[in-house]
Amino acid sequence: MSSRKNLIKLQPVYLILIALLLVANGCEGPKGPAGPAGEQGIEGVDGEDGVDGEDGADGLDITEAACLTCHNDDALLEKRFQLNQHVHSTMPNSLSRGTSATCGRCHSHESFVSYVTTGEFTALESVIGLTCKSCHTLHNSSEVDSFSFGLRVTGGDVEYLTGGTETFGVDAPSNTCVTCHQPRRDYTYYDDTPAVATDSVSLTSSHAGPHYGITGSLIFGKGADDRNGTVALDQGEMAHASSGCVSCHMGEGRNHTFEPDVDNCQTCHSGASNFDMNGIPTKINDAVHAIELEFVTLGALEDDGEGGFDQTASSSAPTVLSGVQYSAFWNYLVLHSDHGSTYHNPPYVKAIINNVEENLGMTLTTWD
Numbered sequence: 001m002s003s004r005k006n007l008i009k010l011q012p013v014y015l016i017l018i019a020l021l022l023v024a025n026g027c028e029g030p031k032g033p034a035g036p037a038g039e040q041g042i043e044g045v046d047g048e049d050g051v052d053g054e055d056g057a058d059g060l061d062i063t064e065a066a067c068l069t070c071h072n073d074d075a076l077l078e079k080r081f082q083l084n085q086h087v088h089s090t091m092p093n094s095l096s097r098g099t100s101a102t103c104g105r106c107h108s109h110e111s112f113v114s115y116v117t118t119g120e121f122t123a124l125e126s127v128i129g130l131t132c133k134s135c136h137t138l139h140n141s142s143e144v145d146s147f148s149f150g151l152r153v154t155g156g157d158v159e160y161l162t163g164g165t166e167t168f169g170v171d172a173p174s175n176t177c178v179t180c181h182q183p184r185r186d187y188t189y190y191d192d193t194p195a196v197a198t199d200s201v202s203l204t205s206s207h208a209g210p211h212y213g214i215t216g217s218l219i220f221g222k223g224a225d226d227r228n229g230t231v232a233l234d235q236g237e238m239a240h241a242s243s244g245c246v247s248c249h250m251g252e253g254r255n256h257t258f259e260p261d262v263d264n265c266q267t268c269h270s271g272a273s274n275f276d277m278n279g280i281p282t283k284i285n286d287a288v289h290a291i292e293l294e295f296v297t298l299g300a301l302e303d304d305g306e307g308g309f310d311q312t313a314s315s316s317a318p319t320v321l322s323g324v325q326y327s328a329f330w331n332y333l334v335l336h337s338d339h340g341s342t343y344h345n346p347p348y349v350k351a352i353i354n355n356v357e358e359n360l361g362m363t364l365t366t367w368d
């Protein structure tokens, strides 16, 4: 390419040289009357050919070879097999929300892609769960050799519905996860007054709380109501946040069942053979259970008969709490709404539990 350009540049240079030669020949003696025009001079010698340009790199033909890099690869089948085992692929508990403009960006392939690529999403008539192309760019490019398993979510800061941004770092793969696994509400949604004990907060929804994606805040040590109680919630640097969702949930092999494996903990917890490090997860679960029973007594929760608890509030029979009780209830809902809260941020979760216990007048769990 560049040598062809040179050739084009050289041509006028030759023309100018020839012209200068002709002018020089007719430039002698004092000026007489103009003679008749001379005969046309002899044509100059042709310039030399320019050097050949370098060959370009071979293009990828749209042939089997370009496509078979992936379509012949066991990795694709393996990942497909793994994804099929996960709720992401069918969204059994929530795909019915996928058509809604408010919910769809986290509950359907189509709206998620639309949100990530254009920032816009609307109500749709029919949607599917997550597929490879939800998270990966794949056939996005017009250049076959640019097809890749690159992630759609790139860059740094992920915008949160509750305001502000969070990030695992520039181009960190876990930023994909928190694009959906983030809260929809913070505690001010139900109680936006600055304080405190004397408040009376009325909950009318049986689904009050931050929504199930709260992991994306909890892991960074955020999301709890710190307006009541003396226990310090801020625990500084969070070791598990530095790990990121992907290294715990997908590991080195990038397992697409998204199920954490104890092998993925061993980089930091050497010798660990299960998730119950130092018995702390067991203690956390016991403490949360005791808190649930306390809220049953207060009338905010009821036993669902299947080992869990439901919120009792409805618009006709609201749950009315004091400010302190509300802080405790919100903070319990933070733990409850993150299905993996036991593991996601142990120092923060321990502090939240102690805060709830204090605000409910319970004995504080000791962790050592």
Ligand code: HEC
Pocket: 062, 063, 066, 067, 068, 069, 070, 071, 076, 080, 131, 132, 133, 138, 139, 144, 147, 148, 149
């Ligand atoms: C970077 C890897 C990669 C390359 C390269 C690639 N594909 Fe794909 N392709 C995929 C994946 C992953 C899927 C989805 C498989 C699944 O859902 O199980 C897919 C799906 C498809 C499908 C099914 C419809 C769809 O879009 O989901 C077609 C058709 C297809 N690819 C054609 C091609 C052709 C033609 C080429 C070459 C020009 C090609 N692919 C190159 C990874 C790739």
Ligand code: HEC
Pocket: 087, 088, 090, 091, 092, 093, 094, 095, 105, 106, 107, 108, 112, 130, 135, 174, 176, 177, 178, 179, 180, 181, 245, 246, 249, 258, 259, 339
């Ligand atoms: C498009 C939004 C979206 C993205 C992106 C996403 N998730 Fe999810 N995830 C969901 C939804 C919605 C569910 C629940 C689906 C259901 O049960 O109906 C879910 C479920 C899960 C579950 C299982 C929860 C359970 O209770 O069984 C895990 C684990 C999980 N996601 C981890 C991840 C990780 C790790 C990433 C990043 C690699 C990620 N998710 C990316 C939306 C998303």
Ligand code: HEC
Pocket: 093, 094, 097, 100, 102, 103, 104, 105, 106, 107, 161, 179, 180, 181, 182, 183, 184, 211, 212, 213, 337, 338, 339
């Ligand atoms: C910012 C992303 C986001 C938005 C917006 C969102 N959700 Fe979700 N939702 C999630 C994630 C992530 C999960 C799964 C988390 C898990 O299983 O731990 C989930 C889970 C659910 C579940 C399954 C609960 C269960 O018990 O497994 C339901 C139902 C649900 N959402 C309903 C809704 C509705 C209704 C809306 C709209 C009003 C909505 N979601 C909006 C992210 C979102």
Ligand code: HEC
Pocket: 075, 076, 077, 079, 080, 081, 083, 088, 130, 131, 132, 133, 134, 135, 136, 149, 151, 173, 174, 176, 246, 254, 256
């Ligand atoms: C919920 C989001 C999500 C879905 C759905 C998903 N992936 Fe992934 N995938 C990821 C993340 C996150 C990574 C890790 C990327 C990284 O480490 O930079 C990854 C990594 C990979 C890798 C390894 C790429 C590399 O460069 O090492 C392959 C291959 C892959 N995915 C294939 C697939 C296939 C095939 C499907 C569909 C069957 C699929 N993925 C669906 C999120 C997803």
Ligand code: HEC
Pocket: 237, 238, 239, 240, 242, 243, 248, 260, 261, 262, 264, 265, 266, 267, 268, 269, 274, 275, 276, 277, 278, 280, 281, 342, 343, 345, 346, 347
């Ligand atoms: C990046 C390193 C790292 C990885 C990976 C990691 N952890 Fe941790 N974990 C820590 C550190 C450091 C602490 C101490 C508390 C803190 O600073 O967060 C900790 C604390 C814990 C605790 C509380 C223990 C106690 O005595 O208080 C549990 C439980 C835990 N981790 C579980 C896990 C599980 C389960 C995995 C894998 C699925 C895992 N961790 C992976 C670094 C890690």
Ligand code: HEC
Pocket: 174, 177, 178, 181, 215, 216, 219, 240, 241, 243, 244, 245, 246, 248, 249, 260, 275, 338, 339, 340, 341, 343, 344
């Ligand atoms: C330190 C390792 C670690 C990190 C980091 C981590 N998780 Fe988890 N996560 C776990 C463990 C362990 C469980 C419990 C799995 C079980 O019970 O089988 C869990 C559970 C979950 C669940 C509930 C799964 C279920 O079956 O109910 C979801 C959803 C989830 N994590 C999403 C995430 C997201 C999103 C991130 C990043 C924001 C993340 N996790 C970061 C270790 C981790």
